[in-house]
Amino acid sequence: MIFFNVIRVVAWKDLLCEMRSRETISSMFFFALIVILVFSFSFSMDQQAARELIAGILWVAFAFTGIIGLGKSFSAELQNDCLEYLQMSPAPKGAIYLGKVAANLLFIVTAEVILFPMFVIFFNLDVVEDLPVLLLIFFLATLGLSTVGTLFSAMTVQIRAREVMLPILLLPLAVPVMIAAVEATRGALNGNPLALYRHWIELLVVFDVVFTVVSFWVVELILDS
Amino acid sequence: MLNTIIRKLQRYKGWFGAAGGLCLGLGLYYGLVASPPDYYQGEVVRIMYVHVPLAHTSLLAYTVLFLGSLWYLWTRDPVVDNLCHAAAGLSVFFTAVALITGSIWAKPTWNTWWTWDARLVSFAVLFLILAGYLMLRTFIDDPEREARYAAVLAIVGFIDLPIVHFSVEWWRTLHQPLSISMRGVSISKEILIPLVLMGIGFSILFVYMLIVRTQMLYLSSLLNAKKGRLLSQVHLAKVEP
Amino acid sequence: MSGLYVRWGAVAVVAVLLVLLAYRHYERNVASLTPEEVLAERPDRVVRMTGLVRGGTLRGDLAVGRVRFDLAGQRETLSIHYQGPSQENLRELKTLVLVGRWDPAARIFQAHDIASVSNYxxxxxxxxVGLVPLAFFLFTMERKVGLLYNEIKGSKLYEPEWLDDVVTR
Amino acid sequence: MVAIRGLHISKSYGHYRILEDLSFEIAAGECYALFGPNGAGKTTLLRILATLHRPSAGRLEILGRDAIQEREVVREALLLLAHGSHLYDELNAVENLSFAMALRAASPTDREVKVALDQVGIGAFAELKVRYFSAGMKKRLAMAKAILAHPKVLLLDEPYTSLDETGMVIMNRYIQALLKEGASVVMATHDRIKSAEVADRAGVLTHGVLRPLTREDLKTCDLF
Structure with missing residues (x-):
């Protein structure tokens, strides 16, 4: 019971801080907007090319946006040494971690949901039918990024060169998430039947489950002495 | 117990070096001279005798790193951490060399230096994970924390690796049928002898290198500890009334 | 330390010897000439010659093993009489290594075998790339161990008695 | 009853030995003041007592339990007020307190929170974001946190810095009340006069070695 209470309180605290300062969401949002713009300058795309490239562009933008959010998640704990209090509190470290994952998941998915209509408008996509599937893909892939990402955020926040190290550690490990997310998104955007890309969604689920368990198990070694 | 093992290994490490060298020498003779060229690939097939064992050794090194990391988290013994650090350094070295030799092999057989083949991509990802591991270690000042974080990263990365391989394989097979295969390389006796010899040779040599590198890291941390100790002793001498 | 350098010196000498032997083996058994070099040098022994089978020049019966064709190098083209085992490799527009003798009088290359293209x-x-960095890596590691050991021994600090056990030299 | 027992505790940070074979005992209901020059290892010792660091060697028992093996249990009983105030800038005083208590599985009533805030003299700022607090007010809010937490072992790192005269009086009054409840207090400080009001024992930590001080030493002699 205390365990779930800690998850709830940590997530709620992050949410409250974020609602008051709006630091993370706004920086994520504008960064992703710039990424979209840069991509549309870099590739002059017709409708056909857009179909091929859009899933990749979408996930590059989302991944880097997510990294901004994940990095902020624990660096916010550095002011007034709050991290120290989390470490020495009797609360289970796994619960603190899960609370952070929940908050990060919420922030990143929110940013994605705000950004996605921009993609739809800028690149003339037709998404109405597959919207539920797309949202499911966003959720699962973001969960995959968040579980590993929150773990590494907790790790890199306590070392030097933390802004650089988070993507360096996270992205190679997140290769399966990226591949699966891009392939599934492409399938959905092209209007393929679900059966053609269902295995990618299953891969995302497997990744999420494996790394939630593994991260939950090892996070105590990072947040504790 | 650990100290006894290390002492034993130190004492007999020369034998590892000699045995590894012998196996490699024999393997080189069989691979370069005694075995016939392949019917399709020609002489180029001889690259396999150095490339494949190197790749296997890098995976062996990562397995040692993974088990060592678990062991470290169990005992929190700094020497085990030195072992992990050494295994990671060797693994990144073997992975890099395996990637380069693989690239050299790919040029004459597949007419390209690089292809997005599942095995190649997995190895590239392995290389990146290990490079991140070594970088992470340089950015932490406290050796105890360095060891702990590095162990966590090694474990998470090791669990991730099969998933990476699996996903890349799916990705490739869906995009284009695998036009590239090990065409014509039937595992015959002529090929197996040098391959096995080189494999055993590199594995034993890896053990030898692991001992030497662990020794190196252990001695340098010992030296640093001594320097730190010297500093404390100077201070303490000053304080005593 | 000197033992280390002697050991590695021996390794280096052996390596150089092996490379020399390999080079001789290559010169004798593997190296091949181009048609230009054959014309210029006029060798009177069995040589290996690399070139491209010109399109449309292949005549004769492959099954029997008596074929005539033209082999193109960079500038020169030589006519070939091939008499030997039937080879799948012998097709038009294919790079081949022919084993045979140059007949300067008839200006014909009498080939009796086809070897695989050597990509040595x-x-x-x-x-x-595989072995040299490995050796260098190992050498620097061993050298570092020796240097560290000397430095630790040289530093006038307390000497834990088990150090000698851990570092057996 | 012994509340904190350290046996042969050493700590190396990086390559440097900071603490050298410390052994000490602190009884329940006792206040121990720790002095020492900058860089002597006071904060490190407090962080080890707070289970934030593991000692490199030695054994630490808090309330009869091993502080490394059973740290989850030990942590419920102890609280460290460190240099950093452990407060979130975006939350107000009450929210900060309730978050901190939720992590300790405590749920104080609104009334208790108000009493605690009044006790440290910042009841008027209960709804103000901590972002606008001064350093002294943050210190007082941290004290309110300790009041709500009822720790059995309170660790204080520089408790008097950035507090005004009233603040220091409140701090000492709180420490004395806590000691009466049977809790132990360890403080690292440079303020001899203020700490002498509450400390039962004192020690000076110089370059990793702990030397006991009498009350007379505390008042008169050169410490280091």
């Missing part, structure tokens, strides 16, 4: 550059490069 790649093989050599791969082995070089």
């Amino acid at each position: 550059g790649f093989v050599f490069g791969a082995y070089l």
Whole structure:
């Protein structure tokens, strides 16, 4: 019971801080907007090319946006040494971690949901039918990024060169998430039947489950002495 | 117990070096001279005798790193951490060399230096994970924390690796049928002898290198500890009334 | 420390000897000439010659093993009489290594066998990339161990008695 | 009853030995003041007592339990007020307190929170974001946190810095009340006069070695 209470309180605290300062969401949002713009300058795309490239562009933008959010998640704990209090509190470290994952998941998915209509408008996509599937893909892939990402955020926040190290550690490990997310998104955007890309969604689920368990198990070694 | 093992290994490490060298020498003779060229690939097939064992050794090194990391988290013994650090350094070295030799092999057989083949991509990802591991270690000042974080990263990365391989394989097979295969390389006796010899040779040599590198890291941390100790002793001498 | 350098010196000498032997083997058994070189040098022994089978020049019966064709190098083209085992490799527009003698009087290359194309550059490069850094890496590690050991022994600090056990030299 | 027992505790940070074979005992209901020059290892010792660091060697028992093996249990009983105030800038005073208590599985009533805030003299700022607090007010809010937490072992790192005269009086009054409840207090400080009001024992930590001080030493002699 205390365990779930800690998850709830940590997530709620992050949410409250974020609602008051709006630091993370706004920086994520504008960064992703710039990424979209840069991509549309870099590739002059017709409708056909857009179909091929859009899933990749979408996930590059989302991944880097997510990294901004994940990095902020624990660096916010550095002011007034709050991290120290989390470490020495009797609360289970796994619960603190899960609370952070929940908050990060919420922030990143929110940013994605705000950004996605921009993609739809800028690149003339037709998404109405597959919207539920797309949202499911966003959720699962973001969960995959968040579980590993929150773990590494907790790790890199306590070392030097933390802004650089988070993507360096996270992205190679997140290769399966990226591949699966891009392939599934492409399938959905092209209007393929679900059966053609269902295995990618299953891969995302497997990744999420494996790394939630593994991260939950090892996070105590990072947040504790 | 650990100290006894290390002492034993130190004492007999020369034998590892000699045995590894012998196996490699024999393997080189069989691979370069005694075995016939392949019917399709020609002489180029001889690259396999150095490339494949190197790749296997890098995976062996990562397995040692993974088990060592678990062991470290169990005992929190700094020497085990030195072992992990050494295994990671060797693994990144073997992975890099395996990637380069693989690239050299790919040029004459597949007419390209690089292809997005599942095995190649997995190895590239392995290389990146290990490079991140070594970088992470340089950015932490406290050796105890360095060891702990590095162990966590090694474990998470090791669990991730099969998933990476699996996903890349799916990705490739869906995009284009695998036009590239090990065409014509039937595992015959002529090929197996040098391959096995080189494999055993590199594995034993890896053990030898692991001992030497662990020794190196252990001695340098010992030296640093001594320097730190010297500093404390100077201070303490000053304080005593 | 000197033991280390002697040991590695021996390794280096052995390596150089092996490379020399390999080079001789290559010169004798593997190296091949181009048609230009054959014309210029007029060798009177069995040589290996690399070139491209010109399109439309292949005449004769492959099954029997008596074929005539033209082999093109960079500038020159030589006519070939091939008499030997039937080879799948012998097709038009294919790079071949022919084993045979040059008949300067008839200006015909009498080939009796076809060898596989040697890509020894790649093989050599791969082995070089594989083994030389390995040896260098190992050498620097061993050297570092020796240096560290000397430094620790030299530093006038307390000497834990088990140090000698851990570092057996 | 012994509340904190350290046996042969050493700590190396990086390559440097900071603490050298410390052994000490602190009884329940006792206040121990720790002095020492900058860089002597006071904060490190407090962080080890707070289970934030593991000692490199030695054994630490808090309330009869091993502080490394059973740290989850030990942590419920102890609280460290460190240099950093452990407060979130975006939350107000009450929210900060309730978050901190939720992590300790405590749920104080609104009334208790108000009493605690009044006790440290910042009841008027209960709804103000901590972002606008001064350093002294943050210190007082941290004290309110300790009041709500009822720790059995309170660790204080520089408790008097950035507090005004009233603040220091409140701090000492709180420490004395806590000691009466049977809790132990360890403080690292440079303020001899203020700490002498509450400390039962004192020690000076110089370059990793702990030397006991009498009350007379505390008042008169050169410490280091």
